[in-house]
Amino acid sequence: MNIDHQLRSEIEAAVVALFGQPAQAIQIQPTNQEFEGSHTLVCFPLTKLSKKGPEETARMIGEKLSTGKLVSKFNVVKGFLNLSISDEAWLKVLQELVANPDYGRQPSTGKELMVEYSSPNTNKPLHLGHLRNNFLGYAVAEIYKATGYTVHKVQIINDRGIHICKSMAAWQLFGNGETPESSGMKGDKLVGKYYVEFDKAYKSQVKELVAAGRTEEQAEKEAPIMRMAVDLLQKWEAKDKDTVDLWKTMNGWVYSGFDATYRRMGVDFEKLYYESDTYLLGKEEVMKGLASGVFFRKEDGSVWVDLTGDGLDQKVLLRADGTSVYMTQDIGTAILRFRDFPRIEGQVYTVGNEQEYHFKVLFLILGKLGYAWAKKCYHLSYGMVDLPSGKMKSREGTVVDADDLMEEMVTDAAAQTAELGKTEGMSNEEIASLTEMIGLGALKYFLLKVDPKKRMLFDPNESISLQGHTGPFIQYTHARIRGMLRKANLNTGDRLTVTDYPSGLHELERNVIIRLSQYPSKLEEAAREYSPAIVANYVYALAQDYNQFYQSIPVLQETDAGKRGMRLAFSKATADVIRSGMRVLGIGVPDRM
């Protein structure tokens, strides 16, 4: 039973009965804390129908509604009709959600969606920005799963091009055969190190050349190490065996390094797309578009798309020498994905907001090529994570490394856990897995609670808190409930039941039930808005509501069996919704902490 829908239809009926015609829009909102009731009908818009003042209109509707079984009480403040739902109705809601461990999750609708996230460059280790990207993409995918979609998580691996050749060149020059095994470094860190080496050597070579009288531009082209990288790129494109072997080896190092990071982050991918596999397809598609007149060729041989009709510019798709650009590859990749997964209705691209223009153009082009699904492609654009000093700059060494940050979070969590004396009676393994859960939970929640499209601030000097509006607060609420349920079963074999509740619900109990009833619609809203923050803030509010109840109303001490059973039941329901909500955010919840 869905209270919202039921109430809405009763109000619609009441309006017709009272004023002779249906209202265009019924506006229901949650009642403010300070007033009695849970649902509020905004009556100002209805005065046109009623031809009465807002208060009189509200009173009339209120009286009509309270003749039914759903609404038990009402009060009118200005034009706001505050409605109290009967306890019987709330208990029925509770009954249903207690019986359903998957409450809130929709059964499969048969719809499919693809979500791309992560897609890092292979020359640098993952950093804080990637964490936001990964957690967001993963969570959006899980939210869609919860609303009945089959979701395919993918990423595109940018394994081709000059950047990887730079690392290769530097490794050949300075590496002395160093490997992840010989150095004990993670593969991505090792390759990243040589990318930095390249940059250093390159800069000093440019400086020397400029000192020797070259112009800046000449020097940048002539620097020996850059020539070497370009040479490697050409050899790679010509499929020179040694070069391809080195490329494979070094990319392999990066992948195994990334894999370790992804594993700790708890994210996964169904399929990986490699740019080295897909970039040629983009060219073909562009050539087809050229043939069909969607694109045009300039005198120098380069191929362009004209978007001036859409308020944008002209955009190059193939260079004069026939090589492809970023856009070309993305066209190819998008089309390939719809071939691989013909049932998906669209794609979500989790990519930073600095690429908004790029995706606007990409979707327009795909539409022009005649792909109807282009309309269902969505750029999940998110803001940068800034440091107090501004943007992260690798040059200034202010990049916050993903592995380091996760490790720090877990270390902090372990320290606080020990300090609070929570580790008593736990094995080392249990402690390790608990602190991992808390540290990563704090980090993920911190990054997910903010509206994705907003920029956010991270202060590395101030460790992420474990108190207040945080992941661990919610995890703790869950652990407390589980502890209580353990005790209940152990001690008395209590059954969870909502029958026989003798007296009226306490306000604090009702608040929790009302909050629980909102979970499914919050998931839907989060999917519609592509915003895990909506789930994050909802679960927090639920934990807050529950904690208020918990501190002032006894459960296990309650002697009345009916009350006790009901309170246990909705405590269990709360724990389940917390677990479910945190799960779509990729955050685990412990049974004790």
Add this chain to the structure above:
RNA sequence: GGUCCGGUAGCUCAACUGGAUAGAGCAUCAGCCUUCUAAGCUGACGGUUCGGGGUUCGAGUCCCUGCCGGAUCACCA
């Protein structure tokens, strides 16, 4: 310069898409552990929602305008 995004308590963020006296957390201060886990709870303090106009019963939210910050406007990815 054009386009897009943002500006809410000292700080970090909310505000159900136009609703009531703008809410949480952190920080500060004052309380609550012989009752189910104090990573918790209660209270206090804290606001010209960047400024100025407008639209209407009603504006943080919509429109205009100005200011500040960011992104973007590459034959880079």
